[in-house]
Amino acid sequence: MAPTVHGLKLSALLAICQVIDKALHLESALDGVLGILSEQLSMQRATVSLYDPETGHLSINASYGLTREEKQRGVYRLDEGVTGRIFQTGEPYFVPDIDKEPLFLDKTGSRKIRRGMISFIGVPIVLHGEPIGVLNVDRLFEDEIAFEEDVDFLKVVATLIAQFISLNEKIMEREAVIKRENTSLKYQISKNTKGPYIVGQSTPMVEVQRQIEKVSPTRATVLLLGESGVGKTLIARIIHELSDRQGHPFIKVNCASIPANLLESELFGHEKGAFTGATGTRPGRFEEADKGTLFLDEIGELPMALQAKLLRVIQDKELERLGSNRTRHIDVRILAATNRDLGDLVEHGQFRLDLYYRLNVFPIRVPSLRERKEDITGLLNHFLSEVAENYGRHIHFTPTALDALIRYDWPGNVREMQNLIERLVIMSDSERVSLEFLKSYLAPGQTTVIHEVLHANGEPGHCTSLKEVERNEVMAALERSGWVQYKAAEALGLSARQMGYRVKRYGLESMIAEGHARLRRIR
Ligand SMILES: Nc1ncnc2c1ncn2[C@@H]1O[C@H](COP(=O)(O)OP(=O)(O)OP(=O)(O)O)[C@@H](O)[C@H]1O
Numbered sequence: 226m227a228p229t230v231h232g233l234k235l236s237a238l239l240a241i242c243q244v245i246d247k248a249l250h251l252e253s254a255l256d257g258v259l260g261i262l263s264e265q266l267s268m269q270r271a272t273v274s275l276y277d278p279e280t281g282h283l284s285i286n287a288s289y290g291l292t293r294e295e296k297q298r299g300v301y302r303l304d305e306g307v308t309g310r311i312f313q314t315g316e317p318y319f320v321p322d323i324d325k326e327p328l329f330l331d332k333t334g335s336r337k338i339r340r341g342m343i344s345f346i347g348v349p350i351v352l353h354g355e356p357i358g359v360l361n362v363d364r365l366f367e368d369e370i371a372f373e374e375d376v377d378f379l380k381v382v383a384t385l386i387a388q389f390i391s392l393n394e395k396i397m398e399r400e401a402v403i404k405r406e407n408t409s410l411k412y413q414i415s416k417n418t419k420g421p422y423i424v425g426q427s428t429p430m431v432e433v434q435r436q437i438e439k440v441s442p443t444r445a446t447v448l449l450l451g452e453s454g455v456g457k458t459l460i461a462r463i464i465h466e467l468s469d470r471q472g473h474p475f476i477k478v479n480c481a482s483i484p485a486n487l488l489e490s491e492l493f494g495h496e497k498g499a500f501t502g503a504t505g506t507r508p509g510r511f512e513e514a515d516k517g518t519l520f521l522d523e524i525g526e527l528p529m530a531l532q533a534k535l536l537r538v539i540q541d542k543e544l545e546r547l548g549s550n551r552t553r554h555i556d557v558r559i560l561a562a563t564n565r566d567l568g569d570l571v572e573h574g575q576f577r578l579d580l581y582y583r584l585n586v587f588p589i590r591v592p593s594l595r596e597r598k599e600d601i602t603g604l605l606n607h608f609l610s611e612v613a614e615n616y617g618r619h620i621h622f623t624p625t626a627l628d629a630l631i632r633y634d635w636p637g638n639v640r641e642m643q644n645l646i647e648r649l650v651i652m653s654d655s656e657r658v659s660l661e662f663l664k665s666y667l668a669p670g671q672t673t674v675i676h677e678v679l680h681a682n683g684e685p686g687h688c689t690s691l692k693e694v695e696r697n698e699v700m701a702a703l704e705r706s707g708w709v710q711y712k713a714a715e716a717l718g719l720s721a722r723q724m725g726y727r728v729k730r731y732g733l734e735s736m737i738a739e740g741h742a743r744l745r746r747i748r
């Protein structure tokens with residue numbers, strides 16, 4: 226016995242429920258639903274168009290019987306055509322013969338051949354009383370079609386679809402939360418194991434770490450900004466380790482350290498004979514980084530010609546090796562870093578604006594060490610324990626030395642600190658590093674720091690040469706001027722009060738009295 230129309234529809238509903246139950250992936254589930262409609266109920270072509278709040282348009286999310294191109298063409302404004310009308314009114318719409326309906330735009334172009342034999346039914350997809358999309362179906366003409374019944378049936382299907390979309394949204398939201406939590410946990414774990422991690426609890430660094438945790442699990446391009454030695458390369462590495470690409474290559478290219486004429490083949494590879502000296506075939510760094518991450522350091526130094534090429538790889542995910550016309554597809558996440566002001570380079574015509582926009586999707590500015598002095602002690606301890614492990618030596622700083630290190634400007638940032646500690650470990654005979662010893666290892670022009678420290682700590686026992694030099698100068702001037710304070714002050718260009726302060730500070734009162742006595746005896 227042939228199944229009744231009712232029987233067919235029930236079995237179609239059952240099949241639809243099973244598809245929805247199985248698929249977590251929105252589009253494939255919708256495709257499945259439309260496939261069932263078409264196969265079991267001889268509904269030709271079916272589409273689900275959903276409202277996209279970002280563009281304000283309705284576009285086809287799933288379809289049956291359309292090619293990819295047809296599908297892409299199907300974007301409707303809300304005031305456009307039957308689909309727009311169904312969405313706006315929230316009412317079903319059916320057309321017994323679409324040939325006679327002026328509202329038909331046939332935007333997808335898929336009805337050209339069959340026009341004249343097709344009827345159309347569209348119903349809104351409604352969630353919580355609001356239309357969120359439209360389900361459209363074309364049905365071939367048959368002798369008698371019970372339109373009302375079809376509309377009712379499609380309304381039920383649309384309700385199922387709406388429920389499914391709502392469920393799917395909730396799952397996606399939850400997944401995003403879990404993904405973020407997972408990254409955060411991974412990061413916490415890598416902090417306690419051997420993985421790379423960031424030392425620093427200052428407010429700006431906590432913010433940087435928050436950004437890292439957010440952006441790592443995505444495939445967004447990240448632009449790391451900051452002075453030399455602040456930790457940009459370290460952060461690029463951490464982003465890779467925290468992403469799904471961990472386990473695939475992390476490739477670093479320094480755009481400044483490779484001569485411009487070699488950089489192109491370094492990045493994109495070359496075929497044998499592509500240029501003089503290209504004796505063999507070589508894949509570029511992009512290909513090496515496939516499925517992983519490519520870190521372009523000092524991106525500001527990338528020559529203009531290569532900027533255009535890089536832009537294309539980022540946009541189309543395709544490249545050709547030098548001397549080859551075979552297009553290769555690559556899947557690489559790009560991280561870039563610079564200590565230059567890219568916006569400024571753009572203004573001076575040295576950097577492409579379009580590439581700048583592409584790279585600047587997610588900028589992270591890493592603050593210099595002098596902008597986060599709270600981190601200095603933590604970092605010092607970190608590097609001290611690192612060298613203790615590597616060299617088996619435990620060193621520590623005297624309070625004044627530590628004070629100087631905190632006041633110090635760190636022009637070379639964290640890298641300078643790391644190098645400093647290594648050098649001290651090698652050079653210092655004592656476990657205790659004093660300010661005296663430290664001085665010569667700090668960048669020149671930093672004597673103010675040492676002055677400040679001396680001034681703040683003013684321990685007479687803790688003599689340094691600077692203090693000594695001044696004391697000797699003052700003593701010599703006093704001697705020359707017959708131990709007359711105001712004359713010595715004049716000779717040194719000091720006021721009487723400044724001189725008095727120094728005499729006290731260096732404990733010279735008794736020496737002056739002795740000098741006077743000596744002079745009296747001679748006379
Ligand atoms: N917050 C930090 N915690 C621990 N180590 C750090 C930190 N910041 C930087 N380092 C270490 O300091 C050194 C210098 O950092 P890195 O090479 O990442 O700096 P950079 O910003 O890339 O410098 P450049 O611009 O010169 O390339 C590295 O050995 C890195 O591991």
Ligand SMILES: [Mg+2]
Pocket residue numbers: 457458459522
């Ligand atoms: Mg670096």
